[in-house]
Amino acid sequence: MEHFLEHWGYTAIFFVALVEAICIPFPSEITYGFTAALAAQHKYGFSVVAVVVLAVVGEVVGCVIAYVIGKSGGRTVIDRWGKYVLLTHKDLDRADRFMARRGTLAVFFGRFIPLVRAVISLVAGIGEMPFRRFLASTAAATAIYGVVLGIVGYQLGASWHKIVKGFTDAGFVALALVVVIVAAGIVHRVRTMRAEGASAAPSERNG
Secondary structure (H helix, E strand, O other): OHHHHHHHHHHHHHHHHHHHHOOOOOOHHHHHHHHHHHHHOOOOOOOHHHHHHHHHHHHHHHHHHHHHHHHHHHHHHHHHHHHHHOOOHHHHHHHHHHHHHHHHHHHHHHOOOOOHHHHHHHHHHHOOOOHHHHHHHHHHHHHHHHHHHHHHHHHHHHHHHHHHHHOHHHHHHHHHHHHHHHHHHHHHHHHHHHHHHHHHHHHHHHO
C-alpha cells in the first residue's frame, strides 16, 4: 500500500477512498489514519489537510456513485435475482419505509460503522432516499469521520504500525462475531422468506 501511495501520491488517496465507498469494504484506517501518519513523518510530500480533504471528497464521490447504482438498477436486480441472496420485493418495500422515516440518521450513523459504511449508500439508493438528504448526511458524517481518523493518525505518526498491530487479535475476535451474526441473519432470512411464501400462497389461490 505504501508503495502505491509513494508512486501515485494524492491520486492514490482519492482513488482508495472512492473504491471504499462503492461497496468494497476497504479499511478506512488506511484511507485516513495511515496516510495522515505518513504526512506526520513528512513522507511523499503529503500534507495532513490535503490528505483528509482528498479522502473525504473521494469517499463522498464514491458514495454518490453507489447511491446512483442502487437507485437506478438496484430494485430491478433484487426483483430478478434477490432470492439468491435472500432478498425479496417486500424487503424493498421495507427499505422504502425505513428510509422515509429514518433514512437521514441511518446514513449519517452508518458512515461510522465498519462494513455498514461500505453498503449504506447502495441501500439508500435502493430505498429511494431523497438525494439532497442523502448527500448532506453522507458529507457531514464522512467529514467528521475523516477528520477524527486523520488527527489520530497524524498524532501517532511513526507509532501507527505498532498501534495497528496491537489491534490484530481484537480484529480476529470481531471477525468471528461478524460471522456468527451473519449466520444468524441468514437463518432468520430463510425463515422469514418461507413464512412470506407460505402466506402469499393462499392469497394467490384465492385470487
